[in-house]
Amino acid sequence: MSKDHIDEVSGVETTGHEWDGIRELNNPLPRWWVWTFYATIVWSIGYTIAYPAWPLISTATTGVLGYSSRQDVRTELNAAEAAKGDYVAAVASKDVAEVLADEQLRQFAVAAGSAAFKVNCVQCHGSGAQGSAGYPNLNDDEWLWGGSIEQIYQTIAHGIRFAGDDETRFSEMPAFDYLEGEQITDAANYVVSLSGGSADAAAAERGQTVYAENCAACHGDDGKGMADLGAPDLTDAIWLYGSTVADIASQMRAPKHGVMPGWGERLGDVTVKELAVYVHSLGGGE
Amino acid sequence: MLNTSEVERHEAEAVNSAKVRQPLYAARKKIFPKRASGQFRRFKWLVMLVTLGIYYLTPWLRWDRGPHAPDQAVLIDLANRRFYFFFIEIWPQEFIFVAGLLVMAGVGLFLITSTVGRAWCGYTCPQTVWVDLFLVVERWVEGDRNARMKLDKADWSAGKIAKRVAKHAIWLVIAVATGGAWIFYFADAPGLLVDFARGEAAPVAYITVAILTATTYVFGGLMREQVCTYMCPWPRIQAAMLDENSLTVTYNDWRGEPRTRGAKKAAAAGQTVGDCVDCNACVAVCPMGIDIRDGQQLECITCALCIDACDAVMDKIGKERGLISYATLDEYNANMALATVGGTAPIDPRRVRDDSGGLSDKVRHFRLRQLFRPRTFVYFGMWALIGVVLLYALFSRDRLEVNVLHDRNPQFVTLADGSIRNGYTVKLLNMIPEPRVVFLSLDGLPGATMTANGIDQPEGRSMVIPVEPDRLRTLKIFVRQPQDLIDGTTQRFRFIAEDKASFESDAYTATFNAPEAR
Ligand code: SF4
Ligand code: SF4
Numbered sequence: 035m036s037k038d039h040i041d042e043v044s045g046v047e048t049t050g051h052e053w054d055g056i057r058e059l060n061n062p063l064p065r066w067w068v069w070t071f072y073a074t075i076v077w078s079i080g081y082t083i084a085y086p087a088w089p090l091i092s093t094a095t096t097g098v099l100g101y102s103s104r105q106d107v108r109t110e111l112n113a114a115e116a117a118k119g120d121y122v123a124a125v126a127s128k129d130v131a132e133v134l135a136d137e138q139l140r141q142f143a144v145a146a147g148s149a150a151f152k153v154n155c156v157q158c159h160g161s162g163a164q165g166s167a168g169y170p171n172l173n174d175d176e177w178l179w180g181g182s183i184e185q186i187y188q189t190i191a192h193g194i195r196f197a198g199d200d201e202t203r204f205s206e207m208p209a210f211d212y213l214e215g216e217q218i219t220d221a222a223n224y225v226v227s228l229s230g231g232s233a234d235a236a237a238a239e240r241g242q243t244v245y246a247e248n249c250a251a252c253h254g255d256d257g258k259g260m261a262d263l264g265a266p267d268l269t270d271a272i273w274l275y276g277s278t279v280a281d282i283a284s285q286m287r288a289p290k291h292g293v294m295p296g297w298g299e300r301l302g303d304v305t306v307k308e309l310a311v312y313v314h315s316l317g318g319g320e
Numbered sequence: 321m322l323n324t325s326e327v328e329r330h331e332a333e334a335v336n337s338a339k340v341r342q343p344l345y346a347a348r349k350k351i352f353p354k355r356a357s358g359q360f361r362r363f364k365w366l367v368m369l370v371t372l373g374i375y376y377l378t379p380w381l382r383w384d385r386g387p388h389a390p391d392q393a394v395l396i397d398l399a400n401r402r403f404y405f406f407f408i409e410i411w412p413q414e415f416i417f418v419a420g421l422l423v424m425a426g427v428g429l430f431l432i433t434s435t436v437g438r439a440w441c442g443y444t445c446p447q448t449v450w451v452d453l454f455l456v457v458e459r460w461v462e463g464d465r466n467a468r469m470k471l472d473k474a475d476w477s478a479g480k481i482a483k484r485v486a487k488h489a490i491w492l493v494i495a496v497a498t499g500g501a502w503i504f505y506f507a508d509a510p511g512l513l514v515d516f517a518r519g520e521a522a523p524v525a526y527i528t529v530a531i532l533t534a535t536t537y538v539f540g541g542l543m544r545e546q547v548c549t550y551m552c553p554w555p556r557i558q559a560a561m562l563d564e565n566s567l568t569v570t571y572n573d574w575r576g577e578p579r580t581r582g583a584k585k586a587a588a589a590g591q592t593v594g595d596c597v598d599c600n601a602c603v604a605v606c607p608m609g610i611d612i613r614d615g616q617q618l619e620c621i622t623c624a625l626c627i628d629a630c631d632a633v634m635d636k637i638g639k640e641r642g643l644i645s646y647a648t649l650d651e652y653n654a655n656m657a658l659a660t661v662g663g664t665a666p667i668d669p670r671r672v673r674d675d676s677g678g679l680s681d682k683v684r685h686f687r688l689r690q691l692f693r694p695r696t697f698v699y700f701g702m703w704a705l706i707g708v709v710l711l712y713a714l715f716s717r718d719r720l721e722v723n724v725l726h727d728r729n730p731q732f733v734t735l736a737d738g739s740i741r742n743g744y745t746v747k748l749l750n751m752i753p754e755p756r757v758v759f760l761s762l763d764g765l766p767g768a769t770m771t772a773n774g775i776d777q778p779e780g781r782s783m784v785i786p787v788e789p790d791r792l793r794t795l796k797i798f799v800r801q802p803q804d805l806i807d808g809t810t811q812r813f814r815f816i817a818e819d820k821a822s823f824e825s826d827a828y829t830a831t832f833n834a835p836e837a838r
């Protein structure tokens with residue numbers, strides 16, 4: 035198309051470009067538009083001087099306003115920390131049962147405890163606190179060392195069988211290797227029958243005496259266990275190391291014991307309280 | 321009969337009168353719109369009064385919602401995420417209503433444009449209304465068109481400076497009031513006004529007022545028609561809504577041409593004389609600074625002021641009004657064909673006149689049925705349908721809601737007695753500004769019972785939960801079912817939330833997971 039095409043209707047020169055017979059009039063751009071364009075360029079230069087922009091060899095200009103997004107984050111984190119201040123102070127000054135009883139503090143502690151749990155506890159207890167073989171499920175209502183808020187708090191603060199803390203609670207199930215193999219299977223059958231599992235009735239019958247002589251001291255005559263000794267309830271549906279006769283027999287011959295670290299020193303008292311309230315809120319707390 | 325001597329002639333040239341060779345950039349040509357008067361101008365004053373009134377006064381209307389909600393009739397409460405509109409309260413998840421209204425506004429704009437052209441632009445667009453308001457000020461301070469042109473050309477003097485300062489000062493006051501009115505929609509107006517005056521309002525309030533003051537002043541005072549011509553997308557889109565049955569402001573050259581100054585002499589000399597006396601009154605009043613006689617054009621906002629101007633001229637020279645009129649392309653083409661014998665001859669207005677000199681019966685006029693055509697039916701149908709659906713949705717919506725999130729990790733927990741427990745995050749939404757007591761119960765899931773953290777009520781199939789006015793309450797709820805009643809790995813049941821006082825209720829169907837039976 036020649037550059038000199040004149041549009042018939044308007045009498046204006048076109049740009050010479052054509053798309054399917056449609057041509058573009060070569061009308062002038064408004065001058066203010068051009069000035070606006072220049073203004074944005076000037077603005078952008080000012081912007082790159084005021085804010086971090088120009089790349090240097092290994093860094094970049096910092097800008098005369100000294101702005102930094104890291105500083106922004108830091109300010110926001112500090113503000114968030116400060117906003118929590120009152121709650122943290124209240125949690126620090128009250129004992130854990132009081133924190134649980136106060137609805138506002140409870141909600142705060144559950145949120146904070148949940149965050150701390152995800153960093154420190156999920157490695158063993160799982161992200162949903164559901165545990166796995168050898169690592170207790172914290173959602174249920176069976177507690178080896180007690181499920182009241184104080185007991186949970188104590189367990190978290192000082193751990194279980196944790197060499198690094200003098201106040202840790204310690205108990206180990208002995209290995210009943212002096213018993214005959216037959217006696218062990220009998221006792222195991224009896225224990226399975228306590229929780230309504232499928233056991234050999236005759237063996238269970240025989241095992242009752244073995245149980246009474248060897249196991250009842252810790253687990254109780256009725257098999258209900260003893261939280262102070264960490265001796266589990268044998269009559270319920272929850273089994274840390276398995277619920278079959280073979281699982282139980284193996285635990286009698288060569289018992290496994292978990293170790294729970296004490297977190298009191300490492301995380302501080304406030305976080306431990308928050309964790310205790312969070313764990314208590316998972317549904318099994320007593 | 322033709323008395324053209326008393327028609328004032330204006331020195332006026334359209335801003336867009338084209339030269340073949342044009343510069344790359346062009347400075348804005350100043351426009352000094354003359355004051356028009358007539359039926360359209362009167363109507364526009366009325367529209368201006370109503371629209372400005374709505375804008376400035378709405379935030380000050382009160383509406384009693386009781387002690388637990390604000391009493392401002394129209395309030396966008398961003399901090400609490402609530403929108404109040406008289407008797408309607410909207411929560412963020414109900415934004416669909418606002419979206420629906422916006423869609424209706426869009427389709428409504430199509431409907432209006434397809435029937436009466438750019439009526440939105442010409443009458444109600446804020447740009448037009450505020451420019452009109454700013455022009456009122458300009459005329460009041462500096463005088464009408466000729467006085468303003470003279471002042472503009474005059475050298476700087478104390479008088480000129482005084483007038484200019486006065487004009488811009490009043491504009492700024494209007495601009496501040498405009499920006500100021502905006503923020504009252506977002507907070508309690510009387511309280512905010514006091515805070516604002518004392519310098520105690522939130523920084524965002526001052527920033528908003530500053531920005532809107534600047535845009536009002538610049539767009540309404542300085543840029544005016546430039547906004548419509550170069551910045552607004554609507555002039556580009558509107559062409560798609562117009563067809564040959566749409567009313568637009570039209571210069572009826574089939575009766576106006578050949579335009580003639582000194583018509584009497586020319587007529588005596590036997591020349592063909594059109595009705596247009598070439599007085600340029602239509603150009604002088606045009607706020608866009610264009611000449612409607614060049615035909616329908618992008619710049620024209622159809623404000624109809626040129627109709628008023630020309631009607632006044634026609635009255636003076638004793639001709640029928642409507643040389644410039646609202647006309648459709650359809651009637652224009654028919655009349656043009658009449659005047660040019662189907663395009664075979666130059667325009668001769670005598671062909672559209674009868675023997676007595678009046679307009680002939682053959683001249684076509686706008687017929688009402690041109691409003692009713694498939695396009696307008698489709699637009700109106702869409703508009704009405706959305707409206708009806710929105711109304712239905714509005715009057716049948718829940719003001720009490722229960723939403724449930726099933727815990728996924730863990731899905732279920734086996735308890736000591738062998739029963740299975742599932743955890744749920746239950747959200748109760750009390751969407752009225754009154755406190756209420758929600759009766760939450762389980763429906764289905766035989767033998768199941770529930771407990772909630774922080775609610776000290778005995779384990780059972782229901783519990784009573786107070787919820788604050790206009791608030792959402794989140795509860796952690798545990799549902800447990802005895803082992804022997806568990807019926808499969810996935811059972812469905814419902815959480816039912818009831819307000820026993822108002823008989824409102826809502827239900828949520830949730831699932832209950834259990835391990836496979838061993
Ligand atoms: S169209 Fe009407 S107002 Fe415009 S120049 Fe002609 S007579 Fe005057
Ligand atoms: S041409 Fe007429 S209708 Fe169009 S903007 Fe100008 S005065 Fe208004």
